[in-house]
Amino acid sequence: MNTRRYIRERFFPHLWCPGCGHGIVMSALVGAVDSLGLSQNEVVVISGIGCSSRMPGYLDFHTMHTLHGRALAFATGVKMGRPDLTVIVPMGDGDAAAIGGNHLIHAARRNLDLTAVVLNNRIYGMTGGQSSPTTPEGDRSTTAPYGVLDPSFDLVELARGAGASFVARSTTYHAQETRELLAAAIAHQGFSLVEVLSQCPTYYGRKNQGGDAVAMMKTFKQITAPAGSQRAAQDPGLITRGILVQEPRTEYCAAYGELVRELSGHEE
Amino acid sequence: MESRSLKEELSVLIDVDWCKGCGICVAFCPKQALSLDEHGKARWTGPEDCVRCGLCQMRCPDLAIELR
Amino acid sequence: MPKETIFAQGNEAVVQGALYAGLDFYAGYPITPSTEIAEILAQRLPQAGGRFIQMEDELASLCAVIGASLTGLKAMTATSGPGFSLMQEALGYAVMAEVPCVVVNVQRGGPSTGMPTAVAQGDVMQARWGTHGDHAIIALTASNLADVFLMTVEAFNLAETYRTPVILLLDEVVGHMREKLVIPGPGEVEVVQRLRTSVPEGTDYHPYLAREDGRLPMSDFGGVHRFNVTGLVHDMWGFPSNDPAVAYGLLHHLVDKLENRAETLARYQDFFCDDAEVLLISYGSAARSALHLVEQRRARGMKIGLLELNTLWPFPAQTVRKYCRGRGHVLVVEMNRGQLHGEVQKAAEQPERVYLANRYDGVFISHKDIMQVLHVVLGKGV
Numbered sequence: 001m002n003t004r005r006y007i008r009e010r011f012f013p014h015l016w017c018p019g020c021g022h023g024i025v026m027s028a029l030v031g032a033v034d035s036l037g038l039s040q041n042e043v044v045v046i047s048g049i050g051c052s053s054r055m056p057g058y059l060d061f062h063t064m065h066t067l068h069g070r071a072l073a074f075a076t077g078v079k080m081g082r083p084d085l086t087v088i089v090p091m092g093d094g095d096a097a098a099i100g101g102n103h104l105i106h107a108a109r110r111n112l113d114l115t116a117v118v119l120n121n122r123i124y125g126m127t128g129g130q131s132s133p134t135t136p137e138g139d140r141s142t143t144a145p146y147g148v149l150d151p152s153f154d155l156v157e158l159a160r161g162a163g164a165s166f167v168a169r170s171t172t173y174h175a176q177e178t179r180e181l182l183a184a185a186i187a188h189q190g191f192s193l194v195e196v197l198s199q200c201p202t203y204y205g206r207k208n209q210g211g212d213a214v215a216m217m218k219t220f221k222q223i224t225a226p227a228g229s230q231r232a233a234q235d236p237g238l239i240t241r242g243i244l245v246q247e248p249r250t251e252y253c254a255a256y257g258e259l260v261r262e263l264s265g266h267e268e
Numbered sequence: 269m270e271s272r273s274l275k276e277e278l279s280v281l282i283d284v285d286w287c288k289g290c291g292i293c294v295a296f297c298p299k300q301a302l303s304l305d306e307h308g309k310a311r312w313t314g315p316e317d318c319v320r321c322g323l324c325q326m327r328c329p330d331l332a333i334e335l336r
Numbered sequence: 337m338p339k340e341t342i343f344a345q346g347n348e349a350v351v352q353g354a355l356y357a358g359l360d361f362y363a364g365y366p367i368t369p370s371t372e373i374a375e376i377l378a379q380r381l382p383q384a385g386g387r388f389i390q391m392e393d394e395l396a397s398l399c400a401v402i403g404a405s406l407t408g409l410k411a412m413t414a415t416s417g418p419g420f421s422l423m424q425e426a427l428g429y430a431v432m433a434e435v436p437c438v439v440v441n442v443q444r445g446g447p448s449t450g451m452p453t454a455v456a457q458g459d460v461m462q463a464r465w466g467t468h469g470d471h472a473i474i475a476l477t478a479s480n481l482a483d484v485f486l487m488t489v490e491a492f493n494l495a496e497t498y499r500t501p502v503i504l505l506l507d508e509v510v511g512h513m514r515e516k517l518v519i520p521g522p523g524e525v526e527v528v529q530r531l532r533t534s535v536p537e538g539t540d541y542h543p544y545l546a547r548e549d550g551r552l553p554m555s556d557f558g559g560v561h562r563f564n565v566t567g568l569v570h571d572m573w574g575f576p577s578n579d580p581a582v583a584y585g586l587l588h589h590l591v592d593k594l595e596n597r598a599e600t601l602a603r604y605q606d607f608f609c610d611d612a613e614v615l616l617i618s619y620g621s622a623a624r625s626a627l628h629l630v631e632q633r634r635a636r637g638m639k640i641g642l643l644e645l646n647t648l649w650p651f652p653a654q655t656v657r658k659y660c661r662g663r664g665h666v667l668v669v670e671m672n673r674g675q676l677h678g679e680v681q682k683a684a685e686q687p688e689r690v691y692l693a694n695r696y697d698g699v700f701i702s703h704k705d706i707m708q709v710l711h712v713v714l715g716k717g718v
């Protein structure tokens with residue numbers, strides 16, 4: 001695959017820190033789009049604000065960098081305006097689960113055909129290492145110097161509970177799997193969420209003795225297991241990977257289009 | 269057979285301007301075919317051991333590696 | 337289609353104007369006294385092949401409107417006080433990213449939840465400065481259904497012409513009042529269509545490079561030109577920039593494109609102004625009472641006139657200055673603590689002659705209320 005076809009080379013090397021997992025997810029996303037044979041003109045990538053949200057600027061699609069947490073709301077307008085386009089929404093964990101949590105659950109509930117990709121580094125990278133709703137209890141951040149007191153969100157369960165029709169999880173260590181899951185999510189007709197555990201060596205790693213990027217990725221390998229695998233069954237403490245929810249459900253634009261057809265069918 | 273020979277034609281190309289020396293590709297290459305040079309940039313030092321699995325390309329956060 | 341006459345509510349006149357202007361996307365969240373706009377559009381838009389969606393809040397609504405606009409649709413949202421406050425971040429985004437859209441605010445008593453069903457005009461300054469940072473904005477208003485219709489069409493026209501969000505600042509009385517509305521036939525009122533780029537595929541398109549006439553042709557998402565849209569300071573391709581010269585140029589452009597055209601954008605009407613010694617300046621529903629008073633006093637021989645503003649922002653300072661010139665007394669009539677009064681004072685050559693007749697207790701200001709103030713101003717006692 002010719003990766004460079006899909007990126008805006010003039011902005012490289014990119015601004016992410018050495019070893020930042022966000023680049024791996026971007027690479028997987030490009031691979032997923034390529035594997036689906038989509039043309040660049042039919043793909044829209046919309047992000048909020050954060051390190052992860054720098055992604056659209058690097059990608060040669062129709063791109064939009066919006067407001068912290070609000071990307072899915074902008075994406076809703078784009079998708080309803082042009083249901084034929086593929087709309088992909090990369091988000092940080094703060095973006096998706098804190099300030100944008102409400103948009104996330106409603107996007108999942110509506111089942112509009114958007115692909116939300118949450119780059120979960122369990123910290124606020126862009127603003128310098130504050131805790132996020134996915135920072136594990138007890139872990140440290142600049143705003144939790146004594147350790148986080150509140151329990152963290154499980155994004156997969158959150159999305160499942162909100163009615164998402166496709167939910168998957170992977171990690172940057174599992175780059176190939178991430179690409180395949182992203183491709184499946186994009187191909188899915190309806191709202192899909194893919195959580196990718198991504199390393200922030202600069203803040204999360206440093207604050208929590210996570211080691212460098214390599215060490216953090218090794219940890220991702222150790223603490224996760226494919227859903228349905230023997231390892232996962234033996235150790236319920238492991239985080240499951242793979243497709244975790246996949247249920248066909250009426251897509252919002254399709255339902256809306258049906259309504260318009262019905263109404264135009266019998267004129268008042 | 270044919271696909272194998274095709275694979276051997278592939279080279280692991282590293283853009284040293286983009287590489288930030290994170291060492292991810294080196295650490296996870298199943299064949300130890302990569303290493304960091306004295307400038308901290310990744311190099312394809314073992315082409316003969318390399319199985320062209322593409323893992324380095326997929327895991328490079330800087331999109332600095334291409335198999336071509 | 338011939339002209340159609342209906343008996344409608346102000347909020348419905350907004351809907352009629354929006355549909356006339358080519359509205360094809362609405363996103364909103366219910367709030368008194370604007371809710372009818374959403375309710376009527378929920379029914380009408382799908383019938384007309386347009387799109388309606390109820391979002392989870394007002395900020396999301398404006399975000400969705402911006403997204404839809406970028407795909408080439410004429411898009412609108414409507415709200416009131418608290419919802420307008422929630423929208424401010426997205427409003428700034430639309431200003432910065434130069435995305436045409438219309439935001440209706442049917443004002444109610446504030447601050448906070450205030451008096452949900454009572455009239456007020458307390459959001460005049462919020463419309464101007466509600467979103468952070470230096471910027472310019474267009475805000476239009478109206479006092480009767482015919483003007484609500486026309487100003488709604490105008491809001492879409494100006495949004496498209498200047499690639500900017502336009503605020504339609506109505507109030508509870510206008511939104512809920514019922515009167516006859518004549519809906520013009522097609523072509524009777526000008527409708528501005530989106531200006532799209534003629535740059536062919538494969539040629540560098542600059543979404544943020546103004547033509548000689550100042551307009552910036554657009555390209556729809558999903559079209560042949562791929563570009564970036566951001567709320568960050570950006571270059572002519574839409575890519576973020578930290579260059580002070582780019583920031584300076586962009587801010588200048590965003591402000592100048594509207595402020596330098598304040599007089600072109602000025603929509604206003606005058607009543608009995610030629611020989612008026614007392615000039616009332618008003619807008620929105622307050623202007624109804626102001627006009628009532630003017631007509632009543634004229635009948636008794638008083639030299640009094642009314643300047644009714646339909647454009648509040650950019651403030652038509654030159655027009656107002658001209659109208660104030662040589663008058664004995666100028667009385668600004670509004671339902672707030674003097675938000676436009678300050679602007680008129682700034683514009684007038686003799687600010688000491690600019691007085692305020694107002695109410696801010698949720699009660700619609702009457703011609704008697706204005707007359708009371710006028711008596712004091714004219715030194716006739718109460």
Ligand SMILES: Cc1ncc(C[n+]2csc(CCOP(=O)(O)OP(=O)(O)O)c2C)c(N)n1
Nearest residue numbers: 049050051052068092093094095124125126
């Ligand atoms: C309304 C608003 N509040 C706060 C911020 C500041 N801010 C920018 S990014 C960010 C958090 C970023 O963390 P996350 O979403 O997890 O993404 P990451 O940077 O870790 O990829 C915050 C708080 C903002 N831009 N806008």
Ligand code: SF4
Nearest residue numbers: 016017020051125200
């Ligand atoms: S601060 Fe963290 S998330 Fe942000 S670029 Fe650096 S490593 Fe990545």
Ligand code: SF4
Nearest residue numbers: 297318319321322324
């Ligand atoms: S292609 Fe595979 S074997 Fe070859 S250098 Fe890359 S990771 Fe190592």
Ligand code: SF4
Nearest residue numbers: 287288290291293328
């Ligand atoms: S993974 Fe990429 S950036 Fe990191 S050392 Fe290897 S080539 Fe360089």
